[in-house]
Structure formats: structure tokens, C-alpha cells
Amino acid sequence: MADVGPTITPAEMADLVESLGTIGEQPGGGIIRHVYDPAWCAAREQVATWMREASLEVREDAVGNLFGRLEGDSPRTILTGSHIDTVILGGRYDGGLGILSALAAVRGLKQHLGKPRKSLEMVALCEEEDSRFHGNFWGTRGILGLIGPEELEAHTDANGMTIADAMREVGLAPDRFRDSVRTDLDAFVELHIEQGRILFDEHVPLGIVDTITGLYRFRVTLEGRTDHAGTTPMDLRRDALQAAAEFATRMTRLVADVGRPAVVTNGWWDVRPGAWNIVPGHVEFSVDLRHPDEAIKQRLAADIRQLGQDIAAQRGIAIAYDIASDVLPMAMHPSIKAELQAAADRCNVKWMPMVSGAGHDSQVMASGVPTAMLFVPSVDGRSHSAAEYTSPEDAARGATVLAEALRGLAY
Ligand SMILES: [Zn+2]
Structure with missing residues (x-):
């Protein structure tokens, strides 16, 4: 294992945030990117393009999670990412930053260190926000086999369209939803904005989550x-x-x-x-x-x-x-959390332990896969709003620690 992972730059993160953030952006500001809608498709296409350019193996699963894989010596997989959907008139960072950090980290690791010991994969999870259908954590629940067959016809959007029909409309086969289940995951790491103001007020650039409330x-x-x-x-x-x-x-x-x-x-x-x-x-x-x-x-x-x-x-x-x-509150996995803490220390990034007051994909994922979470500051604590902002410097620090932690887990 090489001594150090890639350093992600503020310019790289700013560029990625700007490119993804314009997809689904409304004239007065704020993003509408609901699962299976045109902006959601366009955002996924952009992420797929970046992953292909980085020579990752690109694949979507039956419910619409999008993966970019770097095959390792072992098929056991370290997964990182977050959700690509937004709330109505949401910001550029909630969910999106976790995907962009995963991209920067995985492509940086590939360039820097080549083939990993364990396989390394990034994911744009299809749905978390519960904004179009009341089927939240749809992507993560698909991966864990927690979707019930009755849900396909039970969840409808404001126009009365079922989630099954919405899936068909974007070329997915709802009947095959069980194909999304994964049994090869050794860890999931999610970087997310804090969505509160503790890191911002304390001037600490990184939070490592102990428990999701x-x-x-x-x-x-x-x-x-x-x-x-x-x-x-x-x-x-x-x-x-x-x-x-x-x-x-x-x-x-x-x-x-x-x-x-x-x-x-x-x-x-x-x-x-x-x-x-x-x-x-x-x-x-x-x-x-x-x-x-x-x-x-x-x-x-x-x-x-x-x-x-x-x-x-x-x-x-x-x-x-x-x-x-x-x-129930969900504790993060002790050894994955320790890996994040050690990575932050190796990168000389100051961090503090945190409780997440918001729900996240990680709390569902943790019920089946060893999971931990990184938080980066939200300026003024703003979230679920067009005013959401994380500085490129904080985003880059977070992505660098993520890369370093993935190096520890996969190389
Ligand atoms: Zn989120």
C-alpha cells in the first residue's frame, strides 16, 4: 500500500458541483430532480459520462441505482456514494456532494494507486428524499432487499402514476426489482453535508458521525x-x-x-x-x-x-x-468509523464526533452493511433550500479524507 492517497483540489470539487448543480435547476433558483423524472435522468447521464471517462465499469441496477466500479483482486466491495434525487427546490449539495466526492475519490485512487485489493465502487443512489413517491430510501432498500412487492403499485406520485410505471418510463423493469440486492458489500461510506450549523459555528471542517438519530x-x-x-x-x-x-x-x-x-x-x-x-x-x-x-x-x-x-x-x-x-437510532460501524477517524488524522484535517439529526441512506444501509458517514459544513446550516452551500475548500478536504479512508479499506 502506498503511503498516501490522492489530494482532491477545491477547483476539482467546484467544477463538479457547478456541472451537476445546473441539472434540474429552476429559473428562480433551487433544483427539482425527483426520482425517474427528466432532470434525474440527465443528472445520472452526466455522472455516467464522468465515470466512463475515468474508465470505471458503469452499470445500473433494476431500481435505477447507478454504479461505477473499479475491480480489485477480490470481488468483495467497498461502496461509497449518496443520493442523486433532491427535494422540491433543493440545493446543489444534499446528496449530490456525496456522489461527486465519491467520483473524485475513486478516480483519484485509480490514477494514483491503480488496482485495489478489494473492489471499489461508487454509487448514485436513485431515491432518498421521499419527494415524488412515499417510498423513501428506495435505492438503498433495493440494495438490501427491503422493498416489498406490493410497494410497486402502492406508491403513486401527485399525478397518480405508480412507481412501477415511472420505472418503465425510464426503461427499468420493475418486476426485476429483486435483482438489485447485493451480497458482496463489505462497507458503505457516505459523505454528506451536515444540513445543520454545528460544524459551521465551531469552525471544524469535518464531522464523523457516531449515531444517526x-x-x-x-x-x-x-x-x-x-x-x-x-x-x-x-x-x-x-x-x-x-x-x-x-x-x-x-x-x-x-x-x-x-x-x-x-x-x-x-x-x-x-x-x-x-x-x-x-x-x-x-x-x-x-x-x-x-x-x-x-x-x-x-x-x-x-x-x-x-x-x-x-x-x-x-x-x-x-x-x-x-x-x-x-x-431506532442507528450507530455507525465502529471499525469503519475508526477508519474515517484515522484517515482524517493522516490528512491533518480537524474533525469532531457528531450525531446526525437528519435521516440518511446510511441509516438504512447500516442495517445490512458496515456503514459510516462523514459530514462537511453547511454554511449557515442551510439545507433543503437553494441557499445550501459548502465551500470548495471544505468539499475538497472532505473528499480527500474520503479517498484516504477508501485507500485504507480497499488497498
Ligand atoms: Zn441527503
Whole structure:
């Protein structure tokens, strides 16, 4: 094994980000690149062209993940990459930067060191964001064999098109979805933007993820009574919105008191009947609670549910909960994580351990493949927005550490 891997330059990363970032970009800014749409096809074609130019073996699987492979002495494979789809009016870096870093790292390693011991492969995963179909992590779930056959007809987009038909439209054979399953993967490494502001505020150029946070989501329904807004005295009302507002305020305080990294969000509200002159009788709202420690997450969820019951009882209002998801925190693989840490140290790049508050392909991949993640800073913590930005210098540092870690794993 040679002493050192390739150094990726800021200019190389800036150039790649600029080229991919214009695909699917909208006139007012922001990218729309949803799975199986024309911009998605064009972006994949661009990545395939780069991979062919680097003499990687290019292949797509049955669900539309795109791979570029550098065959090693062993068929066992080290995989790196991220997702190519975006949210609606997303930025240039979420997902995209992980693919571009993988490209820069793998082609740099090939030029620098030639044939690896283990096979080295980059991937543009087809879907992560859940923006067109509610089938998120479609690409990663395809690789792990976690797609159920009923999903092909069950997931539909806003126009009523099934995911199976959308796949056919781009030349994929949905019936062959099981062909995507891989059993040759020894590791998956994903570089991603932080999408928060901790690295930016701390002036640290690299995060190495310990755990991807656990998630508990439920819908709250409060049923009071609709009454006339002018004739019903305050002391006789059963106002569902007042109960909901008190509940939301007090649960927020409860979670804030626990401190970082606990977070809770009430992102959507539905207030009925929704008129100037009617006391709201029916309110539904969402609770999205996250914590990387499963025991704390469950305790907070129980405390929040109890709080809601107490408030509703005091106000004479019925309350019901409907659990939407309960996802376990996912620890990154110790030895792959150690490889990333050692690589950052060898590259003299300062890093800090981090919890990921967002979901990623890596959390699904980790259920079947030893997985670890690198974070690079998001300026101002902006993400899922056209304002998303990571400097070429930070992108290059991240890609260089990625290359060095892949060297450790594959050469
Ligand atoms: Zn992402």
C-alpha cells in the first residue's frame, strides 16, 4: 500500500458541483430532480459520462441505482456514494456532494494507486428524499432487499402514476426489482453535508458521525366543540386549538429542558372548521421527536403523551394519538468509523464526533452493511433550500479524507 492517497483540489470539487448543480435547476433558483423524472435522468447521464471517462465499469441496477466500479483482486466491495434525487427546490449539495466526492475519490485512487485489493465502487443512489413517491430510501432498500412487492403499485406520485410505471418510463423493469440486492458489500461510506450549523459555528471542517438519530412521529387529534365566537363566554368553551397550543408550547419546553440533541417539531396543523367566527372544535397536528438515545427518546415520548392527556382532561377535550413512525437510532460501524477517524488524522484535517439529526441512506444501509458517514459544513446550516452551500475548500478536504479512508479499506 502506498503511503498516501490522492489530494482532491477545491477547483476539482467546484467544477463538479457547478456541472451537476445546473441539472434540474429552476429559473428562480433551487433544483427539482425527483426520482425517474427528466432532470434525474440527465443528472445520472452526466455522472455516467464522468465515470466512463475515468474508465470505471458503469452499470445500473433494476431500481435505477447507478454504479461505477473499479475491480480489485477480490470481488468483495467497498461502496461509497449518496443520493442523486433532491427535494422540491433543493440545493446543489444534499446528496449530490456525496456522489461527486465519491467520483473524485475513486478516480483519484485509480490514477494514483491503480488496482485495489478489494473492489471499489461508487454509487448514485436513485431515491432518498421521499419527494415524488412515499417510498423513501428506495435505492438503498433495493440494495438490501427491503422493498416489498406490493410497494410497486402502492406508491403513486401527485399525478397518480405508480412507481412501477415511472420505472418503465425510464426503461427499468420493475418486476426485476429483486435483482438489485447485493451480497458482496463489505462497507458503505457516505459523505454528506451536515444540513445543520454545528460544524459551521465551531469552525471544524469535518464531522464523523457516531449515531444517526432515532425518530418518533405521531399525529395528535383533539376534539372539543365548535361554538359561536361571539355568543360563547370564554369560561364555557371547549376550544380544541387552545388545548393544542398549550400542549405544543409545554412539550417544546419539556424537550428544550432536556437539552441538545433532543428536538421536537410541530410542523403541520389542521384547524377545523377554520373560520373567523367559530371556536375551533377539531385540531390535528404533528409531533416529530428525535433523540439518538433510544431510552431517552421513549421516555420523552411517554412524557409528552401523558402531558397531552393531562391538558385535555383539564379542558374537557378528547385526545387521541396516531403513531406514524418509530425509528431506532442507528450507530455507525465502529471499525469503519475508526477508519474515517484515522484517515482524517493522516490528512491533518480537524474533525469532531457528531450525531446526525437528519435521516440518511446510511441509516438504512447500516442495517445490512458496515456503514459510516462523514459530514462537511453547511454554511449557515442551510439545507433543503437553494441557499445550501459548502465551500470548495471544505468539499475538497472532505473528499480527500474520503479517498484516504477508501485507500485504507480497499488497498
Ligand atoms: Zn441527503
